[in-house]
Amino acid sequence: MQPGPQIGEREREILTAIVETFIATGEPVGSRILARSNREGLSSASIRNVMADLSDSGLLEQPHTSAGRIPTTEAYRYYVEQLSGRTQISPSDESMIQDSLNGVSDVQEFMERTSHVLSLISKNVGVAVAVGGTKNALDHVYFSRLGDQKVLAVVVTKSGLVRDRVLRLDLPQHELDAAARFINENFRGWTMESMRAELARRIEGERNEYDRLMTSLEQLYRQGALAADGATQVVFVEGAANLVAGETDRKRLQELLQTLEEKQKIVDLLGAYLHTKQEAVRVVIGLDDAQPSMRNLVLIGAPARSGGDVMGSLAVIGPTRMDYQHTITAVSYIARLFDKVLNDSGE
Amino acid sequence: MQPGPQIGEREREILTAIVETFIATGEPVGSRILARSNREGLSSASIRNVMADLSDSGLLEQPHTSAGRIPTTEAYRYYVEQLSGRTQISPSDESMIQDSLNGVSDVQEFMERTSHVLSLISKNVGVAVAVGGTKNALDHVYFSRLGDQKVLAVVVTKSGLVRDRVLRLDLPQHELDAAARFINENFRGWTMESMRAELARRIEGERNEYDRLMTSLEQLYRQGALAADGATQVVFVEGAANLVAGETDRKRLQELLQTLEEKQKIVDLLGAYLHTKQEAVRVVIGLDDAQPSMRNLVLIGAPARSGGDVMGSLAVIGPTRMDYQHTITAVSYIARLFDKVLNDSGE
DNA sequence: TTTTGGCATTCTAAGAGGTAGAGTGCTAAT
DNA sequence: ATTAGCACTCTACCTCTTAGAATGCCAAAA
Secondary structure, eight states, rough: OOOOOOOHHHHHHHHHHHHHHHHHOOOOHHHHHHHOOOOOOHHHHHHHHHHHHHEEEEEEESTTTTTTTTOOHHHHHHHHTOOOSOOOOOOHHHHHHHHHTOOOSSSHHHHHHHHHHHHHHHHSSEEEEEOOOSBBBBBEEEEEEEETTTEEEEEEEETTTEEEEEEEEOHHHHHHHHHHHHHHHHTTBBBHHHHHHHHHHHHTTSSOOOOHHHHHHHHHHHHHTOOOSSGGEEEEEEEGHHHHOOOOHHHHHHHHHHHOOOHHHHHHHHHHHHSSSSOEEEEEEEEETTGGTTTTTTEEEEEEEEEEEEEEEEEEEESSSOOHHHHHHHHHHHHHHHHHHHHHOOO | OOOOOTOOOOHHHHHHHHHHHHHOOSSSBBBHHHHHOOOSSOOHHHHHHHHHHHHTTTEESSSSSSSSEEHHHHHHHHHHHTTTSOOOOOOHHHHHHHHHHOOOOHHHHHHHHHHHHHHHHSSSSSEEEEEOOTBBBBBEEEEEEEEEEEEEEEEEEEEOOOOEEEEEEOHHHHHHHHHHHHHHHHHHSSSSSHHHHHOOOOOHHHTTTTHHHHHHHHHHHHHHTOOGGGOEEEHHHHHHHHHHHHHHOHHHHHHHHHHHHOOOHHHHHHHHHOOEEEOOEEEEOOOOOOOOGGEEEEEEEEEEEEEEEEEEEEEEEESSOOOOHHHHHHHHHHHHHHHHHHHOOOO
């Protein structure tokens, strides 16, 4: 898997230089330019030799015989791996983020602003997902009769995630109140998952007894009033327009934008890579496994955690040719901010 | 303003033919092709004469001297104006719409699905806005303490529009309950606008008396718990990717996609053209007044009305070269459906 | 053994003609 | 009023050529 031991110090340095030059210019990198900018005075011929080796190792490729070299996906992976782990965030980025997230107090809003500020900072696509999912702790539910055969169900989690939906049901308000009271008294603080499971168990167990409360609950349950699955996730995608600059192939560009519009795919994508226990920023180069249309894109993301629980994830999606260091730093910064902001109550 | 009386029957027919051919092929239309497809056997020379006249009237233009003609913005306006008003919706479109909107019971969901189905049908950008605005009738509000210094405020309108936000406040639950009860008992059925005005008046009037209830209400009010303005609007934009095919200039394409991401601009755009008393579908050709980046785009939209009140608007945005008849029919169909679906309570 | 200068070779991007074809406008004939 | 005819214009496309960038390899230098 890894490029292996044939990568020595010199190779590493040259590869890094190539990657960085290519990221900066967008054009194939030739040996001449490298020889010029290289601090140790290596001749272009020597560099050519190294480049040939790197090509053999599958780290570089040529658009055509007489062109310079371009980093392969593998090269980007290697490059990112050897990036200096710690870099200070730039003051301008920091103040931009602080301004954006100042005063935010619920997950949803945090995610919305995050996707926006990430797209601005990275000049790529900013993505953020709040998983209303199964792991979230219930704060309370609330049912209200809206009109004929319509019931509004609101589920609020401890983290401030609010999910409402309108159901087609014909229960009177007092029964709705009873149902809500029952859930709130019995299940506050439970995870959505366990609450649903337990509720289902009880409904099942008491099915045969005639019980108004249980009947109401069953109806509500069936209509998805307490849904904790997909629908509860809130997705924010911003800066899709930035991809126009990076992708030259119109057909691919269109596919890409289409994919970004399908929120569920974004949720799956982030879920696949970021619902991890680790706090660290994750860099995934080449998203073809998850989304064929995102073949040559990169995801730089991190889980958003609050007190040990994963509450969502945030990421930047962009072309392989992007400013990794800069973006990684920003993502990392916001991810660490997440916990702080949501537990901080004061001004 | 109008092209005027120099447009006779023959001119009209030829102009229509040119517009339709150009929409179909995307290439400048020459006199030869028209002469061939024209049912009355007019020679190409005669058609050339007419075309020259139409050019003089500012209805046609040429990319260059020896190319065919392209309709101007003015020509599209004229073309749309003389379209046969009534056309039956195609069965496939109808079933597509019905499938999409089947079972929907609240405005928000209706709008979400509408933007989606409109983008599919028109192969352009589908847009829908639910104005939670000042005209909506309040159903009830609901406040809940979330944690330290956080309060969840939920506002529900008669039409099923739900707006929640988390505020930074430190009121105990029983005061929140009192405030909610007060509002619900006094203002159910009022428009958001008048409710807010009256509430402000009362708060002002009783400012000097020490009254816990009024103090709570004032705090809630100040924090925007009852906001009926911009933030309450919900915007859905779908199919932006479809614009890739239509716009060749990359820079413009990027600007365009950027504009579509700014929800507020979309709200303003639809607001400017569609918050009208008329039920009819409105076709606006050339959106440069409202949005410079949308210079050569077309909006086909209609207000979404329910029992006389404007609850939002829906529209298709696309290039001038689009299937007007088809799109107009679809927009009109959904607009008329809106009232029906939201008042219909059954299956 | 490693590095480098030199050189033949390869390939593209860009420019310079050159041509076919589509379209026009105008005029004279119907 | 309409149309056939014709000279004219302009683009899109083809081919040809060339300059330049980069390469790989070999033999000399370090």
